Amino acid sequence: MVSARIYPSTRALQVVVTIAEHGSTTACAKALNMTQSAVSKQLLALEQLAGLPLFIRTPYGLSTTEAGRIYVTEARAALGAMENAVLRVAALGSSPNAIKLHILPIMGDRWVIPRFAGFAEAHPEIDVELSTFANNELINQADAAFRFGEGDWPGQSNHYLFGQNVALVGAPHFIARLGGVDRPDDIQKFPLLDHKHTPLRWGEFADAHAISDFTPERITHFGFYALVIRAAIAGQGLALVPRGLIADELESGKLANPKGFGFVSRHAYWLTCPLDRPQRPAMRVFLDWLLHEVSLMPAEYR
Structure with missing residues (x-):
């Protein structure tokens, strides 16, 4: 029997997770390429569905309530499962010019995305798909993953970026x-x-x-x-x-x-590429571009 319960949309789940990560509806709207009004409507609809407020205002922005923390945790899991399904199906007929990357939200928001237009303009033939909600299984299926740690992931080619x-x-x-x-x-x-x-x-x-x-x-x-x-x-x-x-x-x-x-610090940001399969030519192009961008950073920022 199919439940008659109404569930939130994928977009609403993206909104609640992004507000939690960025602390405001304005930053959420920018990150998701939405208007602030649309973000507020999605949040209001989700709070009405939940029957409880999901965020409270604080001096440093919007902060999750207890109900909000539950929603954010489960929303990330649900979005990760959807991304997993989409990428696994896409891999069945993927193009050699398509690459799939797992990226940490803070790394994408503050470093990769501001630079990414240069790569897209120089290589319009390469399709890049960025995933942020991936579980470990999906991360291991990606062509590469941005990670934070000591650079000692087994079975991976580990490329230091910055952060120490x-x-x-x-x-x-x-x-x-x-x-x-x-x-x-x-x-x-x-x-x-x-x-x-x-x-x-x-x-x-x-x-x-x-x-x-x-x-x-x-x-x-x-x-x-x-x-x-x-x-x-x-x-x-x-x-x-x-x-x-x-x-x-x-x-x-x-x-x-x-x-x-x-x-x-011993911990920093790395890009890891799996060693158990050949690297796509498009992935080699992206890696060369990425390491070049890192080389342009002043030494004190690395």
Whole structure:
């Protein structure tokens, strides 16, 4: 028997996940190429269907409620399953000029997509499909995957991109208002921002700078890296971010890196290609382009 229950649309699930990742309907609209009005309508319809609010407004943007966290978790799984099905079927008759990539949302949003137009214009014959909700099975089926870690994935050709150079950052006015950061251990008097799913933790910063008895007053945890960066720009606290992700904000002055403090992490962004099958010519073209783009980055951002 088929249930008569009404389920949310795929677009509505994309909206709720993207709002959670970016912290606002405006950023969601930009990421999904929708109008802000359309995003708001999708969110309203989903909240009416759920019977509960999925987000609340905070000083650093929209944050998920308990119901919202449930929806985001399950929406990511549902979207991943749909992407898995689409890509597996597409692979049955895929073109040699089509490549499938798994990409981390923060990497795509802040680094790959701003540069991708150059590749598309230079190689219009190559179709690139980017997946962001993939499970491990789908990641292993992709032609390549952007990953964050130590570069030790077995069965993969691991290409270092950037990210080991991690900066301590915050909004300039916020840092000045709380007395500045003249020594590494001054961070303990500041609110700290943390992404609970990344290895770039404050303990690693403390160890790198030999800070003993590290007891910060407050650490606010976020589920998405985009919200950590957004909160830092808004003056909500200090954050640890790979310099390559925030080059524009550092150069424009939206974020400051007091005294150049940071550390060299073991973890970074990599592109991995499976070794158990031949690499498509189109994939070799993309890899050459990607590594060239990385080579153009200043050394301090890598």
